[in-house]
Amino acid sequence: MDGLYGDSTRSVKAVGSEPVPGNPVVAPPVIASTFHLSPDEAQPLDKYGRYSNPTWRQLESALAELEGAAAALVFGSGMAAITSVLRVLAKPGTKLVVPADGYNQVRRYAKEYLASQGVTVVEAESAGMCAAASDADVVLAETPANPGLDVVDLHRLAMDCRRRGSTLVVDNTTATPFGQQPLSLGADLVVASATKALSGHSDLIAGYVAGSHPELMAAVEQERLLAGAILGPFEAWLVLRSLGSAGLRFDRQCQNAQALAVMLRAHPAVRWVRYPGLPDDPSHQVAAQQMKRFGGLVAIELTDADAVHALVDRSALLVASTSFGGIHTSVDRRIRWGDPVSDGFARIALGIEDTDDLISDFERALQ
Incomplete structure (x- = not known):
């Protein structure tokens, strides 16, 4: 998409459909759990609602466009997106840094679940995130931090993670892609709750992951499939509809x-x-x-x-x-x-x- 466009224009264009005469300007939701299979047993693009959905794909394309990512994956909530990424990255024996001044449920999940699986969990406030990342394998940063609104220097943190060979995940919920684009600053993945400003009407819960590393995104997609942390197609359509005015x-x-x-x-x-x-x-x-x-x-x-x-x-x-x-x-x-x-x-x-x-x-x- 043309980088000269403003954010409202980008929002409108991201949710648009192909201009096929006779088709609706706004694509309707595809609400289905089951799709027709091919008689020769070739794998169709859509086969079952936990694997994929056309409305998901349209929303994921729009989110990837806004985040400056190659791909995006939608989830049933922001926490579903975050915990799926952490399960993929934070394996037994690894060291994980999470925000001490960020969303408290993330700390709770890391301490109560991941630590019991052999992951070393370190909590760091925004000001100490770079120091804590010096010997970490996975770093999850939230900036601005919720609720105190301290800010992490993402470029510096990304450089530190790159030298270490660790993976940097940034929670972009507070800033949204209209406020900052962590991937352009060196982050490996973005996670966010679309419940907040992107959907913006206090009537649904959704989350997403965005990134440009094919292998990493494929692993997260496999985790979504197996864990079943999916977003309903109607909710996906509501987020898509809301993105136009976001x-x-x-x-x-x-x-x-x-x-x-x-x-x-x-x-x-x-x-x-x-x-x-x-x-x-x-x-x-x-x-x-x-x-x-x-x-x-x-x-x-x-x-x-x-x-x-x-x-x-x-x-x-x-x-x-x-x-x-x-x-x-x-x-x-x-x-x-x-x-x-x-x-x-x-x-x-x-x-x-x-x-x-x-x-x-x-x-x-x-x-």
């Missing part, structure tokens, strides 16, 4: 996040703010080098839990919910889910509301 939605979410972070940084009720787009954020310099947009999440600390609850109660626009990337702006007090954060920590996931309305609403709610 670039536009994510742009508004980032715009809202930047404006809100600036306002909250100056507000006396807010102890501190983390957002990579702020010029004085500890991660801004690295983020500015590798990110096109800084994402739709803002992390803040208020006085305590009551202050977070009061913020939501006094607001006319905020929704108390977990997950992120939807059209509604939401607030999530992450300590309730086991993240190592303070009692007054809140992750704000920006939606697509008008920026001025959001700023005014936060100012009223914080008074």
